[in-house]
Each structure stands twice: as C-alpha cells, then as structure tokens.
Amino acid sequence: MSTLLALARIRAARQGRAEPLRQVRHYHLVDEPLVLVTAAMAGEAAAPLACMVGTDRHRPVLLTVSQPRNRDQQQAFYAQLAAVVLPYIRRRENALQQLPTHTGKAARQRCADAPQLIVANRATVEHLRLVGRSLRFQGSREPGTTQAPVALLGRWLTFFTEQADYPGSCLLLPMTRQLAAHWASGQSALEDESLAALLAWIEPPSGLSGAEAALRTENPVEFPPAGPATDPTFDLVELEPRMRAHRHALAAGDHTSANRSAAKLERALDAQLRPTWNQLWSALALLRAIPPAARCARRWDDDRDQFTRHSLHLMHGGPPQPVHDHPVEAARRLAALERASHMFEDEQALDDPFVLAERRAAGAAFAGIVISREPDRQARSPKGRRVLRPRFTVRTDDPPPLTRDQDLLNPHRPRATARIHQITHEQSGTHLIIMEITSGMGTPSRPAADAVPELGERVCYTASPSQWAQPEFPSRDQTPWTHSHPVPPAPARDLDPHDADPA
Amino acid sequence: MNPTVNSTTAARLDALRGGQPPVNHTARTLVGLSANPGCSRRALLDACGADKGKVARQAGYPWPFGQSPFALSRGNAFERQVKEHGGARLLALLRESLGLPIEQVAYIPLESVGDNANRELRYRRTRQVLAHAARGGSSPGILYDHPMLRLAVGGQLVYLEPDVIAFKIGDKFHVVEIKSFPVIDRQADGTQVAAATRQAAVYVIALRELFADAGLDPDLVAASIFLVTPKNFGNTPIATLIDARKQIAMMTTQLARMDRIETLVKLLPAQVSFDLAVDAAGVARRPQAQLAGDLRQVPARYRPECLDHCELAGLCRAEARQDDSLDVYGPGVADVLGGIGTAQTALALAEGQRIPSADQTDVARALRHAERLRTELAAGAELAGGAA
Numbered sequence: 091m092s093t094l095l096a097l098a099r100i101r102a103a104r105q106g107r108a109e110p111l112r113q114v115r116h117y118h119l120v121d122e123p124l125v126l127v128t129a130a131m132a133g134e135a136a137a138p139l140a141c142m143v144g145t146d147r148h149r150p151v152l153l154t155v156s157q158p159r160n161r162d163q164q165q166a167f168y169a170q171l172a173a174v175v176l177p178y179i180r181r182r183e184n185a186l187q188q189l190p191t192h193t194g195k196a197a198r199q200r201c202a203d204a205p206q207l208i209v210a211n212r213a214t215v216e217h218l219r220l221v222g223r224s225l226r227f228q229g230s231r232e233p234g235t236t237q238a239p240v241a242l243l244g245r246w247l248t249f250f251t252e253q254a255d256y257p258g259s260c261l262l263l264p265m266t267r268q269l270a271a272h273w274a275s276g277q278s279a280l281e282d283e284s285l286a287a288l289l290a291w292i293e294p295p296s297g298l299s300g301a302e303a304a305l306r307t308e309n310p311v312e313f314p315p316a317g318p319a320t321d322p323t324f325d326l327v328e329l330e331p332r333m334r335a336h337r338h339a340l341a342a343g344d345h346t347s348a349n350r351s352a353a354k355l356e357r358a359l360d361a362q363l364r365p366t367w368n369q370l371w372s373a374l375a376l377l378r379a380i381p382p383a384a385r386c387a388r389r390w391d392d393d394r395d396q397f398t399r400h401s402l403h404l405m406h407g408g409p410p411q412p413v414h415d416h417p418v419e420a421a422r423r424l425a426a427l428e429r430a431s432h433m434f435e436d437e438q439a440l441d442d443p444f445v446l447a448e449r450r451a452a453g454a455a456f457a458g459i460v461i462s463r464e465p466d467r468q469a470r471s472p473k474g475r476r477v478l479r480p481r482f483t484v485r486t487d488d489p490p491p492l493t494r495d496q497d498l499l500n501p502h503r504p505r506a507t508a509r510i511h512q513i514t515h516e517q518s519g520t521h522l523i524i525m526e527i528t529s530g531m532g533t534p535s536r537p538a539a540d541a542v543p544e545l546g547e548r549v550c551y552t553a554s555p556s557q558w559a560q561p562e563f564p565s566r567d568q569t570p571w572t573h574s575h576p577v578p579p580a581p582a583r584d585l586d587p588h589d590a591d592p593a
Numbered sequence: 594m595n596p597t598v599n600s601t602t603a604a605r606l607d608a609l610r611g612g613q614p615p616v617n618h619t620a621r622t623l624v625g626l627s628a629n630p631g632c633s634r635r636a637l638l639d640a641c642g643a644d645k646g647k648v649a650r651q652a653g654y655p656w657p658f659g660q661s662p663f664a665l666s667r668g669n670a671f672e673r674q675v676k677e678h679g680g681a682r683l684l685a686l687l688r689e690s691l692g693l694p695i696e697q698v699a700y701i702p703l704e705s706v707g708d709n710a711n712r713e714l715r716y717r718r719t720r721q722v723l724a725h726a727a728r729g730g731s732s733p734g735i736l737y738d739h740p741m742l743r744l745a746v747g748g749q750l751v752y753l754e755p756d757v758i759a760f761k762i763g764d765k766f767h768v769v770e771i772k773s774f775p776v777i778d779r780q781a782d783g784t785q786v787a788a789a790t791r792q793a794a795v796y797v798i799a800l801r802e803l804f805a806d807a808g809l810d811p812d813l814v815a816a817s818i819f820l821v822t823p824k825n826f827g828n829t830p831i832a833t834l835i836d837a838r839k840q841i842a843m844m845t846t847q848l849a850r851m852d853r854i855e856t857l858v859k860l861l862p863a864q865v866s867f868d869l870a871v872d873a874a875g876v877a878r879r880p881q882a883q884l885a886g887d888l889r890q891v892p893a894r895y896r897p898e899c900l901d902h903c904e905l906a907g908l909c910r911a912e913a914r915q916d917d918s919l920d921v922y923g924p925g926v927a928d929v930l931g932g933i934g935t936a937q938t939a940l941a942l943a944e945g946q947r948i949p950s951a952d953q954t955d956v957a958r959a960l961r962h963a964e965r966l967r968t969e970l971a972a973g974a975e976l977a978g979g980a981a
Contacts, residue, residue: 091925093956093963097943099922100936103914132660133667135775135826223777224826278897278923301914310657322659330662413778443973447966451959489962 094451095274103276106299108291112272113442115380116434118260118390123206124178125150125370127363128214130318131158132325136220138167139320139329140359143174147371152363154356156336165240168225172243179205179246183401204390204397207250207262208374210285210316210366215254215264217318222247226410242404248411249400256427258389258434261397265373272380276300284308285316285369292376316366328358383441385555389434417573422563429558436555440501446552450488455552456523458486465542468534478534480527480542481511484549490521491551497528499554506530506541507554525551602855606641611868615642618751623744624791627847628902633857634893635903640746640854643867645904651869651877652885654908656900664773671773672756675821675830680736680757683769686821686832687759702738712752715741723800724807726760735760736769742799746851755796765815768796769832776822776831786820786835793818794840798848816841857891865890897923932956 225244290303449455532538801811941947949957
C-alpha cells in the first residue's frame, strides 16, 4: 500500500464517504454481463444451495436445491445452471472476427465479444473454482461423443476462475474487488470484502456517514451475506426446519405438503439472495458511470483471445483442465501471470493520473521540470553505427526512482522510451535525473520531432508496459529435466470428482 | 485451584465475573487466545472465564457469531463415519495411507464412565487407562475414543476432549484430529489446517501434562498429529501427518502467558467488574455505559481480523474509531504510517501543521509528498472538469 492510499482511507473516514481512487475505469464492462449470486451449503465442500443468475436486473432466474446433500438434486441444479450459462457463452462463441496478419503473426480469428461473469466477492470466485473442479471430469470423455452440459459447465467455470487470477482480466469480475480498486473506503481491506458495506461507504443513504451505513450492513437480517456462505442463524431458523419438513413430507408420500415446504424454502432463499442481486446491479451502474481507460480495449482483446482459444480447444475435443499443471505449463502460467500483473500496473499508470500519483508516492515513477537538454546528442551503437541518443535533465521533488534498468515512458510523449542515466542528489532535497532516450528518437538524419521534451516542460516518467514480452520457452525436447516428467503423466485415477462411495 | 495462580488473583478473577458461572474453555477458545496475543482485554476476560459474547451484548455491542447446524451435523456425521466399526476404518486409514506398522488394535471408548459423564471422573479414568498403557510396554495398538484431558489455564481447570488418541505408532501416543473440511487435490484451506493443528497442539500439551502428572515421560506424546479429513468432494477419509512442533511451542507460550495474568489483575482498578447480573425483571443491574466503561479500563489491541474471531470485536472497533486510531484501517495502513498512532496526527503531518518527532521524519516526508500529489490531482481534475 502506498502512503497516498493510506491517506485516502483516512480522508474517506473523515469525510464519511469513500474517496475516488481512479479517474477512469480500468476494467472493460460488456453491455450484457451475466450476473451470478450463489449460496452454498455450510459444512460441505461445494454443495449448491441456491443461485440467482441472469442478464436482466428485473428478470433473474432463481435455482434452488431442497436437499443439497442429494447428488441427484445437485446434478439437476447444475443442469439447470448449465441451461442458463452455456447458451449465454455460445452466443458469443459464434460471432467471429477475422484478424489480418500482423507483425509476424498469422491471420487468425477472434470472437467479436466475450462472456463476462459478475459475482459479489472473491469467496464466490473460489466457490465457482471448486464447482468447476467437481464437475469438469464428469461423464464420458470418449472421442467423438458430445460432452454432457454439466461437465461443459464445469470446464467453463474452471476457465473463468483461472482467468480471474490474471490481473486486468475482465472475464470474471468479483465486484468487491472492482469497487475497492476504484474507491477507498474508510474501513479496512478485510471489511471491504463485504459488498454491502463497501457500497454503504461509496453511496451512504442520506443522513448517514459511511461508517454508520456500513455498520447497518452488518445486521444479517436486513443485509443477508453476499454468499456463498449463508448466515448461520438463517440456516438454523429458516433453512433447516424447512428442509426437514420437506424431507419428512416426501418420506410420508405427502406431495402436497412437500411442494408447499419446497415453495417456502424457495421463498426464503430468494429473500436471502435478492438483496445481493440488487446490490450487484447498483454497483455495476456505479462502475459504468466512470469513463473507461484507453488501454481497457487492449486488455479486452487479450480476454477475447483467451476465450476464443478455449472455445476452439473445446470444439476440437481437447481434454479438461488437469488437476495439477504439468511443470512446463506451470512455468508458462507463472510467466503469464507475472506479465499480466506488470502490464496491468504499467498500463493503468499511463491511463490514469491517480495511478501515476500512487506510483510516484511509492517511488516507482517521478515527475519534474526539464532544466537542460541535448536533443542532437549522438553515440556509437555496438555495431559502430552513429545513432541518435538525446539526453535531458529533469529536476524532481519526488523520491528518486527505485528501479534504474527499466524502459520508462512519458504518458504525454508515449512514442519515445527513455532510461535513467544518472541521478544526483541536491542540497535542497530535490534530485537531478539525467535521462537518455533509447527508442522512438529517429535517426541522426531524420530525428523524430516530438521525442525530446522542451526546456521548462513538466514531464513524468513511469515504466513502459511494452517491455514485458512473452518469454520464450524451449521446445519439448530442449526442456531441462527440472521441468520434464520422466514418463508422460498417466491419467490420474482420482479424477472422479466424487471419489467412490457417495454415502 | 491452580498452583500457578495465587489465591488472591484467583479470587479477583472470580469476582470480576460477578455472580456468573465461568464459561467452559474448549480447545477452540484456547486456540483463539493465540489469534491476538497482544490483547490484554481478551486475555483478562478469557482468564476470568467471562462470557465474552454476553458481555459484548450487554455493553451494547453484540457481535454475531455462530456455526451453521449444517456444518455441525456434517462434522459429526463425518467423525461417526471415520470411527464406525470400532475404529476399523480409522485403523485401516492410519495403516494403509501412512504405511504404519500397526497390527492388532483395541478400541477403547472413553466417552462416558459408567453412567456418570462427570468430566473430572472421565479425566481420571483416561489418565488411569493411558498411564497403564504407557507402562505396559509391548501392549498392542489402542485407539482411545474421546478421552478427557485436563489443563490448568489461568485460574481454571479446562477439560479437553480430543477426537481420538492413538497408541502406539512408533512407540508414541498420537493425537488424531477429525475435521470435515475437504482436502481437494491434496490441498486444503490453509486457515482451517492451521486452526486444526493449533487445536491438536493444545491436546498434545494437555496429554503431556497428564503423563507428567502420572510420573511418566511427557515425550511419550508425539509432536506430530494426524489430521483426518474427507478427500475431494466425497466422504472418503484421508489421513495426513502434520508436524506440530511450532504450534505446540506457540500454544505453550500462550498458555504460560495466561498464567502471568496476575500482573494484569494487579494493574486493574478495584471497582472494575464484568458483572452481568439481572434483576427480577431481567434488566441488567449495571447500566450499559458502566460495563462498557469498565471494559475500556483494560487495554485492547484491536485488529480488523478480530472481527473474525472475537466476540468483543464490535466494541473494540467502535472504541478504536472513537480514539481515531489507525488500527481500524488494517495492517496495510498501520505499516505505511509506522510510528503514527492516530488519523489526526497523520493528517496534521501530511498538511505540515505538525512538527514530526525524530522517528516520524521519514513518514512525515512521505505524507507531505503524498499530500502534494493529492493537491496536484485535485487541481488536474478541476482542469479536466473545466475543459469538459
């Protein structure tokens, strides 16, 4: 956390209202996201209780289970969920865009749009991860047979939850994280995990401070938890007796009263999920009101590529995601995660003066005034050619940057990258930083007009996102022994999600 | 009662509760002690056996805590299933999944002694049976179901009931803890494993105390524990051997700290009390504010994580907010603004209205810089707003 962020939380508490942290929205929002609120049975690994799902605020689909430990009912529940989620995905799989050849990359196709799942919090993401794991190995995997919808749902949920690990990815968004990224509340990060509390800070009802409004949301009767965990008192007072009544009625063959208790159960679950459902849509409206960042679109292109790739993988009969990554896959995933994390941070700083200020507070960027410049300075390249290497000096009040061997970019002159050549400390506490332009400066005969900032110009430099290239991985036969299996991994026997005896 | 706490302290601790009976400590509440070891308020209330939930409610800050009946029944069902057929399943599990040389096994349920389930009686019976086995040398393997252990904590004797104690595996007694949270693809939730291990560590300490009492070597108790959990999404149990040395050391320190509660008690003003007595109409005899005031006499160390494991959290949070403490914002903020106690000070330093003390120089510089950036941003936003 930066000092700026710490200060923002204190200010938020002082003014009784969340403090905006971003000028623009850094997450792409589609026109028609699929919103999901889930409730799971306490004490079970991933037993569904209920789910409210849909793309229309006014017409949610409510799915419930009256006996969550019953495997048949679980299957029926997931089949119903698949009937909502899969068509939503399929509509986006079918509209393809043709991409022309581009800098060495072959022509390819990309889905024109991608699905976007919106859930309340990170706990729901983790729950969906488990659900995905429990479903994706189900059923026949014989080549040529079609995959059962429930297993397909499991594979897609696994895909979405894996993508949610990548910073900047927008395929599955936990709302609390989105809101906390764009607003600082006057409470702790731990309390920010409650959607209702965070919304209370961002838009407190009139007459209440953020702290007072957030306090009200801690009453589980008025503000049921956003899931997947339910309120223990609700379990005890409402859920348990109704489930028992339903079970007994069924056992006694009394279908009228079984239906009646099932309907009561459904109403109780509806009342638990609906407040969160409404909060999610209000939160979405809040986010939509913030103008999108320029580089959002590029990241959404990446998301659509990932979606297209997985869709093709499924279409070609590829296997489900393994339980554990092969070492090479793990290395690739790690590299991709690191790259996504760097790119997202650097891109946000270029798009948003608020993020840039945070970086300056943390010593990862600096701003100052150009006090001297050598736009015509030349040097010899390693090959002996004369090259243009302009230099200029910036005086800054900011703490000196911590990293020196990075390509830096000025958001206002984004075509030229520069590196720090030298930093000197001045008596007054300021620093002189000599910068050297390393790309985008043109040649000695044709210098680029706008590469070197003017004298007296106010400049700001932050890490350039383009330096995070995809790392090259060796081919399979060149892979060192540390990352290769002595034998190809055998299809694990424990892939059956329910592992023998369902008691 | 407890040799390590002298009688005046014990009497004072008793008096603190007023006429209320002490709440029973369990391994779970003892583990709670290790959650925030620096908090004197919690340590004192736990040591005197006050019902923190009731105290918080009567002081005007109820804090909802509870376990779902579904979680409880699932936990019980899984434990029953693991232990069924005289522990045969548990034995097979310990034998097969861990490759342990356990041959014959006796299964001794210690859940009740005759009809009398008195805890002290059960403890004595457990001690007798375990000491006998320990002295017996080459006796066959035994699984003890629900033995009763005893531990002196603060001024109280705490009775503890582990799920199973297994003897002998490599000549040692092992604590077996049965939990119903799943291990999926060989991975379990870290917090749950940590809590279960600490709980088992408390049993190890109590079991060692039992052997020491009986004049036997406490090292007969293994420092590693068995955790039995369901595998993946089903009910098949798997056993994992966990090295609990670190947790045992930590819990030993915590428990010793409870015994040093005297120092805390001595500092306490004489009139402080957590009496919850009600009159005939069921109305609390002491006004809410008085009880809350007395609680405030004992220093707390509020952290947002307290909200997850302490019944007093609501009260302490309100107090921290009232005191303008930076603790309400969590460790992130407190770390960045190290050396500063209140939000007021932080803001005054940021705005340059306060001269930093020697140890605040660096933080103050960072704060002033951040404040300058904030002003710049505000000006920029105005500019952007004006242009649009």
